[in-house]
Amino acid sequence: MVEDPQVTGLSAFVPIAVTTRNGVRESVHHGAVVALAADGRVAWAAGDPDVSVFGRSAIKPLQAATMVEAGLQLDDRLLAVVCASHDGRPEHLAAVRAVLASAGLSDADLANTPTFPLDPGAARAVVRAGGGPESITQNCSGKHAGMLATSVINGWPTVGYLDAEHPLQRAIVERINGAAGGVRGVGVDGCGAPAPVTSLRGLASAIRQLAVDRHAVHRAMTACPEMVGGPERDVTRLMQLVPGLMVKDGAEGVQIAALPDGRAVAVNVADGGGRARTPVTIAALRALGVDVAVDAVVEHVYGHGAPVGDVRSLVGAP
DSSP states (O other), X not given: OOOOTTTTTGGGOEEEEEEEETTEEEEEEEEEEEEEOTTSSEEEEXXXXXXXXXXXXXGHHHHHHHHHHTTOOOOHHHHHHHTOOOOOOHHHHHHHHHHHHHTTOOGGGOOSOOBOOSSHHHHHHHHHTTOOOBTTTSTTHHHHHHHHHHHHHHTXXXXXXXXXXXXXXXXXXXXXXXXXXXXXXXXXXXXXSEEEEEXXXXXXXXXXXXXXXXXXXXXXXXXXXXXXXXXXXXHHHHHHHSTTOEEEEETTTEEEEEOTTSOEEXXXXXXXXXXXXXXXXXXXXXXXXXXXXXXXXOOEEEEXXXXXXXXXXXXXXX
């Protein structure tokens, strides 16, 4: 039988979370988790820690680190929005425009996919004002503003800045290749930027090093977590709860977390669902001895508008 590359490696995933409704199991989420000890070695794993993953927006700290190392200089608040999958609230849009303005650019220079804001209130405000999807309100606009500003600083073209052969995109892939122990492929992300494929362990290691080095990206994200997501977002609340913890979510059920002492976690939910990300991340951090309450950020299941269940991790610490 000819092996289907689309399903190769499915054995890498194991049950990592369960969703209950009114005390009855409703869904089981499969995936892979890797937890790194302070010295960078694998402390434990569920599933295959070397499974290939698109890090998606979880690689934004690595993309931003490449920009900083290429000369991008921003204060913490603005650098945090470059690392963000932001809600599209007014404070986020103001920060993105400030990054663009620092390089003499405007909204018109953004080439990311137009969408409405993630924040429901911000999205409703756009509709009430007669607006529609825009690049500035898409959650990746901070990253794109940073890419554009970095290109201006280095004299690289701003038109075509998302092309895989653009000097900045080549630098980003090269940096991730070195930090993550190899790039296994490059796709196209939802926002239009190149999307590298790494191992889950490699993703955890690369993010861990930013925290250990107390890189400017780590400082910005942990100093301004509200700019990385939004006031109700799980990544923002986790960073607010655990001093020094850098957390970043990515589409299709990816999440990373890292501390300056070297402990780090990477999660990949195989079905791409986002609701298991944070319960599993919290349990994985607790298994590493990180002081975070298991119910710090609860992923509720609702029935008729009221909580009737939740999502609980099947791996890590209870």
